[in-house]
Amino acid sequence: MRFLIVILALWVAPLSLAAEQVVAALSQNRISITANFDGSEILVFGAIKRTEAVPENSALDVIVTVTGPRKLETILRKARRFGIWVNVETERLGHAPSFYSVAATRPVEDIVASKTDSLWKITADAQILSARRGLAAREALLRIRTDNGLYRRANAGVVLTENTLFNTSIALPANLVEGDYITRILLVRDGAVLDDYSTAINVQKVGIERWLYNLAHNNALLYGLLSLVLAALAGWGASEAFRILRR
Amino acid sequence: MQIFLPIAEVSVNAFVLLGLGGLVGILSGMFGVGGGFLITPLLFFVGIPPAVAVATSANQIVASSVSGVLAHFKRKTVDLRMGSVLLIGGLIGSAIGMQIFNMLKALGQVDLLVTLCYVVFLGIIGALMLVESLRALRRAKGRVGKARERTKHTWVHNLPFKMKFRASGLYISVIPPIVVGILVGMLGAIMGVGGGFIMVPAMIYILGMPTKVVIGTSLFQIIFVTSFNTMLHAYTNHTVDMMLAMILLVGGVVGAQIGTQIGLKLKAEQLRIMLALLVLIVCLKLGLDLLIRPSELYSIGVI
Known part of the structure; x- marks a missing residue:
């Protein structure tokens, strides 16, 4: 029991002591798919709450990610058999998101080290079945979804004003899968994640x-x-x- | 104007769908074909998942066949008895076809099956039609050659279980029509077509039915077989998209009337050559997709 309390304290402590915190809101928490639904644009905006003065000479960044509902995927590979191209191999891949978008103040690679990226699963490459990296079917899934505009990134998509106010808009495509779209906002200073905030957008017919x-x-x-x-x-x-x- | 299809779960331009329905309607009005063999591949090209395209075009064919058969009932050019025999075969075939369809869907090979069926059948029918109509055109120019006499006695007449079909003026075994029905029913379930383009030649050349009752009778059979297919797809796969069917229908109904008017202004041989070429073009396009190395070897499975 005491052990648990210690762990809990260690976990809560950095959060409550954080000098900078994110306060954010979305323009809408619910998207209705109607007969003439043609995609939607979500505005994410917020501010950075501080208990101390703004540190000098240090880089502050904001990263906003949106993750669509996850589903078991089947990837088919074609090969030539008897002169025609047919599906010869199926690979089942664990739960990959149907949609994933990353927007940040700068390219994510410039903001955080790859270790932080895999810890927080920021880029699509870190987010999507990173355990199976190198598997041809997994790379194909990533490539196809990127080509279809379902996995996207906006390198300068987030606008940060006066180191305090930020906003971005996220375009959701017309062929959305129903479910909860988790929106996550990460506050990064000098490559370290200081605070994160997440909320869900509910997409329903x-x-x-x-x-x-x-x-x-x-x-x-x-x-x-x-x-x-x-x-x-x-x-x-x-x-x-x-x-x-x-x- | 974009429209979100509730079952296909894709957003498509409503005018593209209306135009597609209209185009197929014009062709069906011009040539007197159901157009299912064109609408299904065209729906693939627009981005509708194959399973939904096949199921929904079955539903759309019900409407266009009902519209067509009413005119034939008024002219009394429907052989109800023959239609019912073909229908029994059709329902059996449709149930078998659906089993094959679902089995291959589980294996991830349904696209291949559908495409192969299209390439083979469109290729055969298109080539036969082209040769036949070119020959007819040459005959019409030369004014030689004798009118073709229908063979009075073939192997078809020596089979048991004979039955009288008064409207067709036939006394033949029920086995050939049932077999034709089974084949057409299977194709209908797999390809999402009515199967008129196979049934009509079979009725004329194998069963020896008079041309005037052929179209009406095949439409009569198609209504029930495609209805059965629609039900099977709706019940087992939930892939019938009512909204998609309705949009295609509106375009198709208007197109069919325009097509009929165009058809009246053209000669029968010219019409048949055009239809044959059209069938061959669709066949070629689908065939090339199988033969040419795709730019992306991987694909994400749907459903």
């Missing part, structure tokens, strides 16, 4: 999107029948409408 999705999954029989009835009605309606028009 609403309205007709929600209704259709739920019906299709929870009541598949009814959904199938409904789509058939609608199709039959549309077909009949069309032939009637054009018969009247032609007369």
Whole structure:
């Protein structure tokens, strides 16, 4: 028991004693996927709270990351068999985020050492299944998601004013997966992480999107029948409408 | 205008989908084909996951076939009895096809299966159609050659379980229509097509049905088989996207009417040559994708 208290104290102590802390807010904590959803832009802004004067001659940086819901991924590899290109190998990879974005005041490599990067999992390379680094399928996942704009980075995406106020905007693409998007803000001074703050953005389908999705999954029989009835009605309606028009 | 599809879970331009539906509608109006064989690959190109594309085009074909069959019912050019026999085969085939589809989906090979089916069938049908219509065009120019007499007795007439099909004026065994139905049903489940482009030639050349009842009867069969396919996809895979189907439908309905008008102004042989070329182009595009080394050898599995 005493052991636990000591650990807890050691863990809490640096936080409460930190001379600089992040205070942040998001422009929205919830994104609704409606029928005409076309991506969204989240504004992250905040300030640095201090109990002491600003240290001289030292670099202050802010890093903002957004992580989409994680899922087990299947990576397929193609090879030539009998003259045609077919999938010959499947590799299951542990839970990789569907979306990952890093924005910082400078390139992350200039802000922190690679050791700090792997400890805090800041860059996509450190965040995404870093334990399996070197595996071709893992590199492919990283490459494909980067090419599709799902893993992105903005090297000068965060604007820091007077060493106190910061803001950034994060563009979320149109093909979002539902779930919680964890937004993390790291305060870094001279390459050391002083404070971090995280909050979730909830992304959910609403309205007709929600209704259709739920019906299709929870009541598949009814959904199938409904789509058939609608199709039959549309077909009949069309032939009637054009018969009247032609007369 | 972007629209988010609830089941496919992708955001696509609604006008692109409307245009796509319209284009396929124009073609189906011009040539009297369902257009399923075109809409499924085109949906792949727009970025709809293959499983959703196949399931949703089945749903869309139900609508266009209902629209088409009503006109044939009015003209009494539907052989209900033959249609029902073909339908029994179709339902069996569709159930088998769905098993194959789901098995290969689990193995990650469904794209290959679908593409191979397309390349093979579009290649055969396109080539046959091109040769046939070029020959017809030459005949029409030369005004020689005799009208083709339908063979009165083939192996088809020697099979057991004979049945009378009054509307078609046939007295044949039920085995060939059931086999044709099974084949078409399987293709429908795997490729997301109605299968008219295979059934129509089979009805004329194998079953010996008169041309005037062929289209109506095949549409009648297609309605029920694709409905069954839609239900199977909706129930087992949850991949029917109602919103996508509705948008394609609106475009398709308008396009079909325009296509019919264009079709009236062109000669039958020209139409068939154009359709044959179109089929071959789609076949070639899909075939090249299999033959050329892809720029990215890896892909992320969907669902």
